[in-house]
Amino acid sequence: MTAQAIIAKVQGRAVPVRGNDIDTDRIVPARFLRCVVFDGLGEHSFEDDRLQLKAKGQTHAFDDARFQGGKVLFVNKNFGCGSSREHAPQALMRWGIQAIVGESFAEIFFGNCVSIGVPCFTASEEALGRLMAAAEKNPTSEWTVDVEAGTVKGAGLEEAAVLPAGPKSQFLKGSWNSLNELLLNAHGVDTVAAGLPYVSGW
Amino acid sequence: MGKNLYHKVFDKHSVGKLSSGQYQLFIGLHLIHEVTSPQAFSLIKQRGLTVRFPQRTFATVDHIIPTEGAERKRPLRDVLAEEMLVAIEENTKSNGITFFGEGSGNQGVVHIIGPEMGLTQPGQTIACGDSHTSTHGAFGSLAFGIGTSQVAEILATQTMSMSKLKVRKINVTGKLRPGVYAKDVILAIINKLGVNGGVGYAYEYAGPVISAFSMEERMTLCNMSIEGGARIGYVNPDEKTYAYLKGRKYSPTGADWDKALAYWKSIASDADAQYDDVVELDGSALQPFVTWGITPAQSLQVNSAIPTVDSFPSDERPLIREALEYMSLEEGQSIAGVPIDVVFIGSCTNGRLSDLLEVARLVEGRHVAPKVKALIVPGSMEVQRQAEALGLKEIFTAAGFQWREPGCSMCLAMNPDKLQGRQICASTSNRNFKGRQGSSSGRTLLMSPAMAAAAAIEGKVADARTVFAYAEEAV
Numbered sequence: 001m002t003a004q005a006i007i008a009k010v011q012g013r014a015v016p017v018r019g020n021d022i023d024t025d026r027i028v029p030a031r032f033l034r035c036v037v038f039d040g041l042g043e044h045s046f047e048d049d050r051l052q053l054k055a056k057g058q059t060h061a062f063d064d065a066r067f068q069g070g071k072v073l074f075v076n077k078n079f080g081c082g083s084s085r086e087h088a089p090q091a092l093m094r095w096g097i098q099a100i101v102g103e104s105f106a107e108i109f110f111g112n113c114v115s116i117g118v119p120c121f122t123a124s125e126e127a128l129g130r131l132m133a134a135a136e137k138n139p140t141s142e143w144t145v146d147v148e149a150g151t152v153k154g155a156g157l158e159e160a161a162v163l164p165a166g167p168k169s170q171f172l173k174g175s176w177n178s179l180n181e182l183l184l185n186a187h188g189v190d191t192v193a194a195g196l197p198y199v200s201g202w
Numbered sequence: 203m204g205k206n207l208y209h210k211v212f213d214k215h216s217v218g219k220l221s222s223g224q225y226q227l228f229i230g231l232h233l234i235h236e237v238t239s240p241q242a243f244s245l246i247k248q249r250g251l252t253v254r255f256p257q258r259t260f261a262t263v264d265h266i267i268p269t270e271g272a273e274r275k276r277p278l279r280d281v282l283a284e285e286m287l288v289a290i291e292e293n294t295k296s297n298g299i300t301f302f303g304e305g306s307g308n309q310g311v312v313h314i315i316g317p318e319m320g321l322t323q324p325g326q327t328i329a330c331g332d333s334h335t336s337t338h339g340a341f342g343s344l345a346f347g348i349g350t351s352q353v354a355e356i357l358a359t360q361t362m363s364m365s366k367l368k369v370r371k372i373n374v375t376g377k378l379r380p381g382v383y384a385k386d387v388i389l390a391i392i393n394k395l396g397v398n399g400g401v402g403y404a405y406e407y408a409g410p411v412i413s414a415f416s417m418e419e420r421m422t423l424c425n426m427s428i429e430g431g432a433r434i435g436y437v438n439p440d441e442k443t444y445a446y447l448k449g450r451k452y453s454p455t456g457a458d459w460d461k462a463l464a465y466w467k468s469i470a471s472d473a474d475a476q477y478d479d480v481v482e483l484d485g486s487a488l489q490p491f492v493t494w495g496i497t498p499a500q501s502l503q504v505n506s507a508i509p510t511v512d513s514f515p516s517d518e519r520p521l522i523r524e525a526l527e528y529m530s531l532e533e534g535q536s537i538a539g540v541p542i543d544v545v546f547i548g549s550c551t552n553g554r555l556s557d558l559l560e561v562a563r564l565v566e567g568r569h570v571a572p573k574v575k576a577l578i579v580p581g582s583m584e585v586q587r588q589a590e591a592l593g594l595k596e597i598f599t600a601a602g603f604q605w606r607e608p609g610c611s612m613c614l615a616m617n618p619d620k621l622q623g624r625q626i627c628a629s630t631s632n633r634n635f636k637g638r639q640g641s642s643s644g645r646t647l648l649m650s651p652a653m654a655a656a657a658a659i660e661g662k663v664a665d666a667r668t669v670f671a672y673a674e675e676a677v
Contacts, residue, residue, distance in 0.1 A: 020521050021397055021497050025635040030615045034282035036240035036289045048642035078398040084333040084347030107401050107433050108347055115351035166222035178363040179355050181220055188217045189361055192228045197465045199230055202458035
């Protein structure tokens with residue numbers, strides 16, 4: 001339970017989900033948050049978006065047989081905006097997503113993904129355009145997202161896909177969940193608490 | 203070179219740097235609710251850990267609780283909701299954490315009860331597994347939403363890992379016209395800077411309009427910082443902050459009050475503080491805002507037309523088309539006159555006493571339009587008591603509004619209050635995302651309580667300043 005895996009590479013098929021500002025209510029609608037465990041959230045990923053497309057005779061990438069078993073999610077701008085619910089990345093992870101490559105991410109969503117071991121890589125708009133087109137054209141192509149190199153490769157493409165230095169080192173050292181490290185400095189915590197007048201009792 | 207409040211408070215709470223380069227930040231006030239905490243308690247239990255500072259965590263139930271009296275009887279009819287309520291009752295009890303359930307008389311939306319009990323104070327770090335935690339920044343605290351993994355970290359260590367943000371000062375100049383409220387100011391800011399304009403930033407709200415705001419108006423403003431992408435929004439503490447806090451349940455008293463005042467004053471931004479960015483907004487020019495789309499930035503002033511798709515940069519056009527299609531609205535269409543099915547007045551954005559007083563003043567002696575379902579949901583049991591003592595319940599019910607029990611209600615569809623089918627709702631809440639109000643095709647128009655009241659009376663989007671003819675009144 002306390003040991004964490006080093007995450008250096010994620011390899012597998014890619015799933016492109018197009019659109020800017022895809023919020024956490026769309027990633028997992030609130031009615032599925034009525035739960036005391038995260039188990040079972042995976043199947044509800046993008047549930048309402050999937051139903052709406054189905055009603056129009058279209059298919060969401062998460063329902064598309066070609067993308068089943070995908071591990072790398074391609075998205076556009078400001079993915080995961082809205083609520084702080086960790087249920088959103090938990091749902092994607094339980095569906096099978098192990099890494100996300102996007103133009104940009106909402107801040108809380110990004111941090112939640114780090115905490116559960118799902119690296120979110122940033123690539124340019126042009127790169128995402130090429131990546132999504134390639135994944136749609138060759139859905140069975142295998143992709144490799146490399147934390148150290150800062151690249152995503154597959155279908156004959158290689159694009160820069162970067163992580164900020166902090167999370168990058170956390171994934172490479174296997175320290176992406178900070179709890180273990182936070183537990184180490186109990187004395188330092190007490191010192192800070194004692195120095196805060198509203199905590200120590202004015 | 204002076205420091206701003208963000209850096210002063212962050213530095214006082216920093217325990218040190220972590221191997222990732224992030225900081226270990228002490229959290230002075232941890233607020234929890236039933237949705238994002240049960241998995242965190244399970245996690246620390248599995249790890250054999252205990253709650254390190256149980257006296258610094260406070261709990262309530264808000265998201266899943268029904269707002270109709272009979273529906274609140276235990277066990278709750280919704281077995282999943284009951285299971286969550288039981289979990290927070292048991293987790294708080296077994297860990298020595300204060301729980302403000304219904305029996306305490308202080309239950310309410312977490313971002314309403316913190317301030318009203320004086321738990322929220324200047325110079326604190328405040329975290330809660332809820333993105334609207336930014337509300338508490340109104341008091342000059344650093345308050346932000348976190349995920350469940352961080353809830354577990356704070357329970358176990360009273361700290362979490364965090365990078366430093368940049369700070370953007372947003373100066374709102376001039377004076378708001380009558381009929382223009384804090385809700386309109388924050389919708390205008392999000393419209394101007396975009397839903398992701400604040401990513402990586404804390405927002406410091408300043409200027410004459412913000413200084414003139416009451417504490418409750420500042421809470422409305424800070425509440426929606428996250429809708430502009432800013433995890434933190436704050437206002438420097440001033441005499442209004444101190445006056446608000448005096449005498450509240452958890453506020454310091456006697457000699458402690460003077461020490462607290464000294465601390466609170468010490469953490470305010472210095473006059474020569476540096477900022478990473480400064481933005482100006484002319485408050486005098488603002489009109490009431492209404493959202494027309496599926497993000498809080500897709501908004502317009504009430505008397506204007508929905509912008510054309512071509513007026514947006516090409517990479518934004520797909521989302522604009524998607525929004526128009528979802529909302530069944532047309533480019534160039536006037537937002538005024540759009541028929542409304544449901545009106546929701548409440549939430550952590552606009553469920554406070556001053557919101558309800560303003561609505562009562564406007565709707566007294568009028569009546570909700572036929573076929574419109576209109577709910578008014580107090581943000582807490584304390585707001586409910588005060589409102590009822592002032593006779594607001596009678597005014598609202600006589601006007602055809604339903605007066606409910608406190609909770610998150612129709613803001614987010616985790617309780618029985620939900621839109622049905624393609625209903626369209628004039629809502630004082632904070633998110634107009636697809637499906638947000640509980641129907642996967644339901645539609646939300648965000649606006650101020652006064653504008654929502656006008657929509658209720660007219661049965662369609664209408665300029666509250668015309669409906670209630672209060673344009674000439676001095677404010």
